Amino acid sequence: MRIGIDVGGTNTDAVLLDGRQVLASVKTSTTADVTSGIVAAIDGLQRQRAFDPAAVRAVMIGTTHFINALVEAHRLAPTAAVRLSLPAGASLPPMVDWPQRLVDAVSGRSYLVHGGHEFDGRHIAELDESELRKAADDMGEAGVRSVAITSVFSPVNAEFETRAAEIIGAQLPDVAISLSHEIGRIGLLERENATVINAALRELAAHIVDGLAASVTGAGITAPLYLSQNDGTLMDVDFARRYPVATFASGPTNSMRGAAVLSGLDTCAVVDVGGTTSDVGVLRQGFPREATTDVSVAGIRTNFRMPDVLSIGLGGGSRVRGNVTVGPDSVGYELTSKALVFGGDTLTATDIAVAAGRADIGDASLVAHLDRSLVRAALDKIAADVSDVVERMRTSAEPLPVVAVGGGSVLLPEELAGCGEVHRPENYAVANAIGAAIAQIGGEVDRVYVIEPGRRESVVDEAKQEAVDRAVAAGASPASVGIVDFDEVPIPYLPGNATRIRVKAVGDLQLGV
Amino acid sequence: MREITEHDLADIARGAAILGTGGGGDPYIGRLLAASAVRSDGPVPLVPLAELDDDAVVLPVAMMGAPTVMVEKLPSAEQVGLAARTLAGYLGKELTHIACAEAGGVNSLIPVVAAAQLGLPLVDADGMGRAFPELQMVLPTLYGIRATPMSIADEKGNRGVLDTVDNHWAERLARSATIDMGCSAMISNYAMSGAQAREALVPGTLSLCAELGALVRAARSEHADPVDRVVSRLGGRRLFSGKVVDVARRTVTGFARGEARLSGMDGDSGAELVLRFQNEHLVAERDGVVEASVPDLICTLERESGEAVTTEGLRYGQRVTVIAAPADPRWHTPEGIALAGPRYFGYDIDPIGVAG
Numbered sequence: 001m002r003i004g005i006d007v008g009g010t011n012t013d014a015v016l017l018d019g020r021q022v023l024a025s026v027k028t029s030t031t032a033d034v035t036s037g038i039v040a041a042i043d044g045l046q047r048q049r050a051f052d053p054a055a056v057r058a059v060m061i062g063t064t065h066f067i068n069a070l071v072e073a074h075r076l077a078p079t080a081a082v083r084l085s086l087p088a089g090a091s092l093p094p095m096v097d098w099p100q101r102l103v104d105a106v107s108g109r110s111y112l113v114h115g116g117h118e119f120d121g122r123h124i125a126e127l128d129e130s131e132l133r134k135a136a137d138d139m140g141e142a143g144v145r146s147v148a149i150t151s152v153f154s155p156v157n158a159e160f161e162t163r164a165a166e167i168i169g170a171q172l173p174d175v176a177i178s179l180s181h182e183i184g185r186i187g188l189l190e191r192e193n194a195t196v197i198n199a200a201l202r203e204l205a206a207h208i209v210d211g212l213a214a215s216v217t218g219a220g221i222t223a224p225l226y227l228s229q230n231d232g233t234l235m236d237v238d239f240a241r242r243y244p245v246a247t248f249a250s251g252p253t254n255s256m257r258g259a260a261v262l263s264g265l266d267t268c269a270v271v272d273v274g275g276t277t278s279d280v281g282v283l284r285q286g287f288p289r290e291a292t293t294d295v296s297v298a299g300i301r302t303n304f305r306m307p308d309v310l311s312i313g314l315g316g317g318s319r320v321r322g323n324v325t326v327g328p329d330s331v332g333y334e335l336t337s338k339a340l341v342f343g344g345d346t347l348t349a350t351d352i353a354v355a356a357g358r359a360d361i362g363d364a365s366l367v368a369h370l371d372r373s374l375v376r377a378a379l380d381k382i383a384a385d386v387s388d389v390v391e392r393m394r395t396s397a398e399p400l401p402v403v404a405v406g407g408g409s410v411l412l413p414e415e416l417a418g419c420g421e422v423h424r425p426e427n428y429a430v431a432n433a434i435g436a437a438i439a440q441i442g443g444e445v446d447r448v449y450v451i452e453p454g455r456r457e458s459v460v461d462e463a464k465q466e467a468v469d470r471a472v473a474a475g476a477s478p479a480s481v482g483i484v485d486f487d488e489v490p491i492p493y494l495p496g497n498a499t500r501i502r503v504k505a506v507g508d509l510q511l512g513v
Numbered sequence: 514m515r516e517i518t519e520h521d522l523a524d525i526a527r528g529a530a531i532l533g534t535g536g537g538g539d540p541y542i543g544r545l546l547a548a549s550a551v552r553s554d555g556p557v558p559l560v561p562l563a564e565l566d567d568d569a570v571v572l573p574v575a576m577m578g579a580p581t582v583m584v585e586k587l588p589s590a591e592q593v594g595l596a597a598r599t600l601a602g603y604l605g606k607e608l609t610h611i612a613c614a615e616a617g618g619v620n621s622l623i624p625v626v627a628a629a630q631l632g633l634p635l636v637d638a639d640g641m642g643r644a645f646p647e648l649q650m651v652l653p654t655l656y657g658i659r660a661t662p663m664s665i666a667d668e669k670g671n672r673g674v675l676d677t678v679d680n681h682w683a684e685r686l687a688r689s690a691t692i693d694m695g696c697s698a699m700i701s702n703y704a705m706s707g708a709q710a711r712e713a714l715v716p717g718t719l720s721l722c723a724e725l726g727a728l729v730r731a732a733r734s735e736h737a738d739p740v741d742r743v744v745s746r747l748g749g750r751r752l753f754s755g756k757v758v759d760v761a762r763r764t765v766t767g768f769a770r771g772e773a774r775l776s777g778m779d780g781d782s783g784a785e786l787v788l789r790f791q792n793e794h795l796v797a798e799r800d801g802v803v804e805a806s807v808p809d810l811i812c813t814l815e816r817e818s819g820e821a822v823t824t825e826g827l828r829y830g831q832r833v834t835v836i837a838a839p840a841d842p843r844w845h846t847p848e849g850i851a852l853a854g855p856r857y858f859g860y861d862i863d864p865i866g867v868a869g
Contacts, residue, residue, distance in 0.1 A: 085587070087589050087670070088586045088587060088589055088668040089586070089588075090590045091546055091587055091590050092542070092549070096549070118586070119581070119585070119586075120696075122695070124669075124695065152586050153585050153586070186581070186585060187584045187585070188586075189541070189542070189545075290831075290832075301541065391736070394736055460759070483829070485829055487828065488761065488762065490762070
């Protein structure tokens with residue numbers, strides 16, 4: 001048995017799975033502390049279908065917490081970006097293309113320091129340690145709590161990043177340090193952006209991850225805890241603590257993978273209506289369509305592979321106002337105290353769904369007084385907004401079937417104008433949690449190879465095979481394993497045509513595990 | 514378009530990256546550099562090629578090196594203007610205009626930065642109508658215009674002026690210096706008069722870049738196929754749609770050299786396309802048969818969005834459509850083919866044009 005949990009901004013969903021069979025599913029509210037929501041969800045599963053906690057083999061958690069923190073620009077640590085590049089690089093300083101509100105939210109400070117490598121391993125300049133110490137002094141005074149260090153060509157040679165971390169760490173022992181060569185690939189601005197985002201999320205990650213672990217152990221479960229990553233694979237808790245940025249796009253990936261399994265459709269638009277947002281992605285031949293290179297997250301460009309998703313601020317918790325707007329603001333996790341059906345005083349999309357008879361949540365009598373025409377107008381507005389987004393995601397003239405998932409999808413009509421029938425598969429409300437539970441197992445190789453002339457093909461094959469073997473060893477079913485990422489960085493300063501090869505293979509978790 | 518404002522830069526960069534045929538630099542970096550220059554120094558006046566006076570002093574500027582390096586080692590703040598200032602000082606002439614040596618994501622935008630920094634207008638033209646990897650591969654070479662005196666400047670403040678016996682020597686010596694400078698240098702060369710520029714440059718390139726960029730953007734918002742729009746605007750043809758299954762890439766002899774393998778999808782499933790590049794795409798071979806070659810343009814576009822993918826941006830799993838488009842007819846003369854045809858790059862074939 002496995003437990004999949006999806007912690008969204010509004011709802012925490014959990015499923016108990018045996019293979020791909022859903023034994024129990026619950027939907028609870030996300031709590032401000034996150035952990036009590038998870039405890040409630042696991043209790044809910046237990047009540048629906050009693051199980052022995054010791055029989056749970058793994059717990060997989062998908063969370064939009066980190067990306068939400070960035071999008072909402074709160075709970076981000078005061079962060080410094082240190083770039084080792086001078087005299088190069090000053091034309092485009094760190095965070096150059098960031099929305100100003102996010103620079104403000106991370107109290108973003110940047111420091112350009114002498115250092116960095118040339119493509120062939122020479123130093124652009126020697127690392128200026130006194131400059132670094134001065135920068136560290138300044139960071140200390142400014143109250144910086146997390147530092148992102150990026151050196152030019154660090155994927156080829158990481159020595160300066162490592163040394164800079166020692167110097168800053170010695171002076172500021174309490175700050176978290178994120179190094180770009182561990183996070184991204186060639187492409188300085190994108191790698192630096194991802195590293196700064198990671199740094200800004202480190203404190204929150206430590207807090208959340210501790211909470212997740214405590215709530216799962218609290219339920220008597222001793223099985224390993226995993227978080228799902230952008231590419232639909234799992235990472236362990238310690239990795240999540242250090243690299244929260246890797247969870248970024250896991251929400252849409254999970255909902256799309258869950259929707260594919262639940263609906264059996266392999267080419268469709270997936271509309272995931274949560275409590276705060278609706279995310280629309282496209283499955284093509286079973287795989288989430290990838291974002292184009294110029295797509296950014298919260299207005300910041302990175303070079304992660306992530307699904308192409310368009311989000312609008314429309315969900316079950318969206319505030320509905322007068323004449324007639326729905327969202328983009330949401331009551332979020334306070335739905336159960338603020339919505340009318342729960343005795344609150346805020347008109348939300350959930351109240352509209354209940355008044356229209358599409359959902360049975362809370363106390364329906366509390367919305368019986370709502371004006372029918374208001375209810376109608378709000379539903380029409382929701383349908384129009386969502387079909388507009390689906391329309392924008394469509395890239396060919398052919399109509400795209402729509403699969404609706406997520407608790408808020410009761411807000412959608414049976415048919416969307418211009419899109420046709422809306423498929424709502426069984427267990428649609430917990431597709432994300434199912435997606436998390438069926439997340440794939442990855443195997444990675446990241447190593448420097450010596451490639452003799454004419455041998456490249458066999459070296460590449462060898463590296464790929466090793467990644468596949470590692471995925472299988474980690475529990476992936478051999479027939480399902482495929483290569484999802486391959487990156488090759490020549491290292492010209494080492495003899496023998498040295499090349500850093502990074503390969504990732506992923507496959508489905510062996511059923512029955 | 515009579516002046517380039519910050520608002521125009523995204524379309525120009527997007528379109529320029531298409532004409533860059535895989536090279537010419539990362540359009541994101543080009544756009545950011547130009548945006549920062551235009552923000553601090555104001556919009557750049559754009560002058561149609563035909564309006565240049567005979568005695569105008571036109572100076573092309575560009576980045577030289579390997580695009581794989583330019584995405585890591587970004588220029589210093591002063592570096593862009595430095596090459597043009599150095600050459601102007603050496604020539605002892607008052608510059609009147611800046612021009613583009615080639616079309617490309619960085620090399621169409623670096624001249625915008627130089628023009629803004631120097632307070633000069635930019636000529637709506639370029640030296641190739643596309644991007645090519647080597648310095649002598651510009652139409653002005655065909656008109657006997659000398660590449661040198663040329664200047665070269667790195668981010669450390671090193672500057673050089675070369676005066677060579679011919680344009681091939683200019684490439685050779687400048688390439689050596691570029692490699693020592695870390696494979697990324699700012700250059701200014703082919704100083705020419707307005708009369709020479711009118712004859713030797715390709716007119717309207719920046720306007721075409723802006724138009725292509727706008728076409729792609731509009732097609733996406735209309736759910737039309739952006740690749741179709743680009744193909745039809747350039748009078749080109751589709752070669753292949755597929756998934757990138759392998760990219761082998763090295764920074765050697767000052768270039769990003771390598772090849773990419775694509776496994777076919779849609780109508781091309783079962784077939785394989787190999788793209789061979791030296792900064793720019795040189796030949797496209799379908800199942801071992803060359804389907805397109807220099808001097809015509811071979812462009813890789815994201816299959817759905819129509820965004821150009823540079824050779825340094827190609828990566829495993831991307832889904833792209835490869836198109837070919839005709840080069841300026843002067844590239845198809847015997848002299849043009851000798852300068853930048855397949856044999857120059859070591860492929861013993863006659864050029865395979867867009868017509869097939």
